[in-house]
Amino acid sequence: MKDRSIHILNFIGLGFFEPAIRLASGEEVKKNVTALFRKVLLPIFSIFFFLMLWSAGSSYLYNIEKDFRIEKAFKERGEAAAQEEKKCIESGNVSCQITTLPSPTQVWLGYKSLLADHYLISEKKRAFEERLASKNAELKENDLPPIEYTGRPSFVDQIFTSLKTVFAGFLLALFIAVPIGIMLGLSETLRSSVNWLIQIFKPVSPVVWLLLVSMIVNTLSKNSDSDSAFVISFISVGLCSMWATLVNTSMGVSSVDKDYINVAKVLQLSVGQKVFKIILPSSFPLIFTGLRITLSVAWMVLIAIELLAQSPGLGLFVWEEFQNGANDSNAKIIVAMFVIGIIGFLLDRMMLTVQKFVTFTEET
Structure with missing residues (x-):
């Protein structure tokens, strides 16, 4: 059971919990206590240190802004106005709320606010669907489109929208980059012929790809009812991100051991068999x-x-909160920042797990 648990943790990229499992079974106590302290407890301490530093920085910036406002009121309107400004700030009144780097507590409250907002929107959507269930069933019988809920999406809804977009873009990058990378890896002549194209397009900014894709999609979808914003977003994401896969696939295919290629020739494998049985597994x-x-x-x-x-998603959410300028907008932006980072980490762990399923490597 112990070895199986350790294997699973290592497989999914959470091997830093291994000392805790070994310690629980009484194995090499001193060694595993040291490893547990280094791999688990120290990172936890660093989190608390980060939160303390963040809180201190937030308080420092708050006091700077507070002193600036009070001093400005004193210079422009006198002592009474300065005292009034100070009293207003300390009361937490919305009209003189200080908006600067939010503290960890404010960010936590912002997270709870977003979650409560999600539940409220979900309830409204459910009530809308129940209210129009019979009407939509009637429209469906007459082959007419149903009436859909068009209210404001919640923060959680926008997370799932972003995930849908990024996976669509990732699949597009995979289906473009892997076949082209295989062809380039198999032919040195072809690789040297188009290398200049890869080197030029690889560093192009996402903004430029977005503008280019927008020109093409908007022209092709003039008479279409498709969601052009989603199409533009995922195609732009795919074109921006595919270059690492293209280059690595080409490099992997071109560096396959020549002995494997010679074996394929001896066995008289077809091109397809050589690619799928020899080249791809090695690459x-x-x-x-x-x-x-x-x-x-x-x-x-x-x-x-x-x-x-x-396009709906976390990017638009961050921009709208920045433009909104509400009291808790900064806190919600920080919440989105952490969510973006955590999801990015989980996506990398997911790919690492899939990689180990397919390649049986120990890469971390």
């Missing part, structure tokens, strides 16, 4: 390294692309 470690980078880049550029394309 999987490099291909999956490229796919992990591609997924990370896709998630990173998605936020900027959603913001620019005004």
Whole structure:
């Protein structure tokens, strides 16, 4: 049971909990206590230190802004106005609320507010669907489109929208980059012929890809009812992020051991058999390294692309909160920042797990 638990933790990229399991079974107590302190307790201490530093920084910036406002009121309107400004700030009145770096407590309250807002919106959506269930059933019988809920999406809804977009972009990158990478890896002549194209397009900014894709999609979808914002977003994400997979696939295929290629010739394997039975299995470690980078880049550029394309998702949420300027907007932006980072980490762990299923490597 112990070994199985350790194997599962290592497999999913959570091997730093291994000392805790070994310690629980009484194995090499001193060694595992040291390992547990180094791999688990020290990171926990660093989290508390980060939170303390963050809280101190937030208080410092708050006091700077507070002193500035009071001094400005004193210079412009006198002592009475300065005291009034100070009293207003300390009372927490909305009219003179200080908006600067939110404290950890404010961010936690912002998270709870977003969660409560999600439950409220979900309840409204459920009530809407129940109210129009019979009407939509009647429309469906007449082959007419149903009446859909068009209210404001919640923060959780926008998380799932971003995930849908990033996975669509990732799949597009995979289906474009892997076949082209295989062809380039198999032919040195072809690889050297188009290398200049890869080197030029690889560093292009997401903004430029977005503008280019928008030109093409908007032209092709003039008479279409499809969601052009979603299409533009996921195609832009795919084109921005595919280059790591393309380069790694090409490199992996071109570096396959020549003895394997000679064996394929001796066995008189067809091109398809050679690719799927010899080349791809040998290239999987490099291909999956490229796919992990591609997924990370896709998630990173998605936020900027959603913001620019005004496509529903976390990027648009952050921009709307920034524009909103409400008392808790800064706290909600920080919540979104942490959510983006945590999801990025989980996506990388997911790809690492898939990589180990396919390649049986110990890469971390």
